[in-house]
Amino acid sequence: MTKTILVVEDxxxxxxxxxxxxxxxxxxxxxxKDGIKGLNLAVEQLPDLIILDLMLPGMDGxxxxxxxxxxxxxxxxxxxxLTAKGEEVDRIVGLELGADDYxxxxxxPRELTLRVRAILKRFDNKSExxxxxxxxxxxxxxxxxxxxxWIQEKEIALTVTEFKLLQELLQNKGRVRTRDQxxxxxxxxQFDGYARTVDTHIRRLRQKIGEEYADAIExxxxxxxxxxx
Amino acid sequence: MTKTILVVEDxxxxxxxxxxxxxxxxxxxxxxKDGIKGLNLAVEQLPDLIILDLMLPGMDGxxxxxxxxxxxxxxxxxxxxLTAKGEEVDRIVGLELGADDYxxxxxxPRELTLRVRAILKRFDNKSExxxxxxxxxxxxxxxxxxxxxWIQEKEIALTVTEFKLLQELLQNKGRVRTRDQxxxxxxxxQFDGYARTVDTHIRRLRQKIGEEYADAIExxxxxxxxxxx
DNA sequence: CTTGAATTTGACGATTATGTTACGAAATGC
DNA sequence: GCATTTCGTAACATAATCGTCAAATTCAAG
Numbered sequence: 451m452t453k454t455i456l457v458v459e460d461x462x463x464x465x466x467x468x469x470x471x472x473x474x475x476x477x478x479x480x481x482x483k484d485g486i487k488g489l490n491l492a493v494e495q496l497p498d499l500i501i502l503d504l505m506l507p508g509m510d511g512x513x514x515x516x517x518x519x520x521x522x523x524x525x526x527x528x529x530x531x532l533t534a535k536g537e538e539v540d541r542i543v544g545l546e547l548g549a550d551d552y553x554x555x556x557x558x559p560r561e562l563t564l565r566v567r568a569i570l571k572r573f574d575n576k577s578e579x580x581x582x583x584x585x586x587x588x589x590x591x592x593x594x595x596x597x598x599x600w601i602q603e604k605e606i607a608l609t610v611t612e613f614k615l616l617q618e619l620l621q622n623k624g625r626v627r628t629r630d631q632x633x634x635x636x637x638x639x640q641f642d643g644y645a646r647t648v649d650t651h652i653r654r655l656r657q658k659i660g661e662e663y664a665d666a667i668e669x670x671x672x673x674x675x676x677x678x679x
Numbered sequence: 680m681t682k683t684i685l686v687v688e689d690x691x692x693x694x695x696x697x698x699x700x701x702x703x704x705x706x707x708x709x710x711x712k713d714g715i716k717g718l719n720l721a722v723e724q725l726p727d728l729i730i731l732d733l734m735l736p737g738m739d740g741x742x743x744x745x746x747x748x749x750x751x752x753x754x755x756x757x758x759x760x761l762t763a764k765g766e767e768v769d770r771i772v773g774l775e776l777g778a779d780d781y782x783x784x785x786x787x788p789r790e791l792t793l794r795v796r797a798i799l800k801r802f803d804n805k806s807e808x809x810x811x812x813x814x815x816x817x818x819x820x821x822x823x824x825x826x827x828x829w830i831q832e833k834e835i836a837l838t839v840t841e842f843k844l845l846q847e848l849l850q851n852k853g854r855v856r857t858r859d860q861x862x863x864x865x866x867x868x869q870f871d872g873y874a875r876t877v878d879t880h881i882r883r884l885r886q887k888i889g890e891e892y893a894d895a896i897e898x899x900x901x902x903x904x905x906x907x908x
Numbered sequence: 909c910t911t912g913a914a915t916t917t918g919a920c921g922a923t924t925a926t927g928t929t930a931c932g933a934a935a936t937g938c
Numbered sequence: 939g940c941a942t943t944t945c946g947t948a949a950c951a952t953a954a955t956c957g958t959c960a961a962a963t964t965c966a967a968g
Binding site: 913916929936 | 940941942943944945946947948949950953954955956958959960961962963964965966967
């Protein structure tokens with residue numbers, strides 16, 4: 451679970467400094483001193499994050515970034531761009547080309563590690579979502595990307611609430627979700643409505659998906675609902 | 680079971696406002712007006728949640744947070760950081776240092792109490808979840824996640840009360856539970872029914888799980904019941 | 909073996925949780 | 939800005955579950 455970070459930087463001292471601080475934070479570090487090597491390493495090792503100097507021999511940071519974002523394998527790896535003071539004009543360009551953050555040299559080690567941690571956390575969450583974009587139960591298929599549902603190839607029109615409810619139940623197939631849990635996760639914790647609201651939506655959902663699948667949403671009396679395993 | 684919340688905030692008005700709203704929600708409130716006192720109170724009283732202003736005299740929110748997370752006794756207490764608008768830069772830092780949520784002033788009382796409730800719930804679940812979710816005795820298997828019970832792969836339909844009763848006995852395999860204990864733990868301490876009620880449910884339970892397993896629930900005359908080791 | 913207490917058992921009415929439908933308000937789309 | 943959809947709530951219907959009671963049975967002690 452320890453994260454790997456690729457650092458592409460031609461100035462040896464800075465490279466080592468960064469490496470040292472990242473290792474202190476228990477990250478695994480890969481190093482490259484020019485753009486070509488950096489790009490190759492990135493594709494081979496698929497690190498969890500890439501720190502990229504803007505000015506590089508061989509192939510500069512912008513080009514590498516562009517290349518990374520074009521490659522399906524690497525397009526989702528977050529990139530932090532390092533720029534020297536005075537290169538500020540290029541900031542926007544760098545971000546537009548797909549970099550996810552930047553830092554202006556000189557930066558403090560503390561700033562670096564905080565930034566890295568923050569970005570990794572952000573992308574962790576991101577990558578959790580796309581994990582399962584599609585859920586299935588028998589011939590019922592739901593696509594979390596497009597918020598659509600099919601039963602035997604035929605699309606079923608669900609409202610957003612119904613969709614989320616179905617998704618939440620299906621995602622936890624076999625586990626009972628209490629009404630409170632469902633309210634929290636489908637409606638959001640800021641909603642303070644009645645638990646009966648859940649019932650009503652369960653009812654509508656069941657109606658729309660037809661008897662066979664309606665029965666798959668089991669009522670656990672006194673607790674809540676559960677999608678049949 | 681009423682939760683205690685420590686509020687560390689130097690502005691008297693805000694402190695009282697927060698206190699008032701939390702009390703309205705039946706929380707027990709501790710107050711501190713500077714960081715040092717806050718930290719001491721936290722360690723002494725071990726509240727269930729700490730609301731921490733970022734800007735404080737004596738010792739600022741970040742330092743306190745850091746200190747709390749270093750102390751084994753307090754490291755698992757959730758912290759909500761309060762930041763004034765414009766201090767947003769510190770958000771990440773605050774969260775990185777272990778705060779579990781933050782709120783930007785000014786916030787509405789409603790937002791506060793909802794947030795508090797959500798966080799407490801989240802942490803409640805955390806400490807409950809890692810418990811064993813499955814119990815076994817011979818070919819009898821119970822799954823606390825789905826509230827289901829099987830005997831030799833065949834599912835047995837139990838009501839929630841029966842399920843909890845079985846679970847309670849099985850969890851304390853070999854130990855005798857008095858009827859009063861069972862009433863407390865299965866029905867809840869607020870229930871004031873007769874001990875005979877337990878008998879009836881034991882009866883129904885025994886009936887449903889079949890002779891072999893019925894016999895595993897032993898009657899300890901004059902005391903209560905015990906699940907055979 | 910007798911006896912009283914404890915437990916088992918079955919029945920029943922009460923209670924409670926959920927299903928169902930309807931309706932007005934809010935959100936959404938055109 | 940109007941028409942339509944979607945939502946949350948309430949009210950009622952239905953069904954599952956419960957707690958209590960009382961009679962039957964078992965148990966243990968003498």
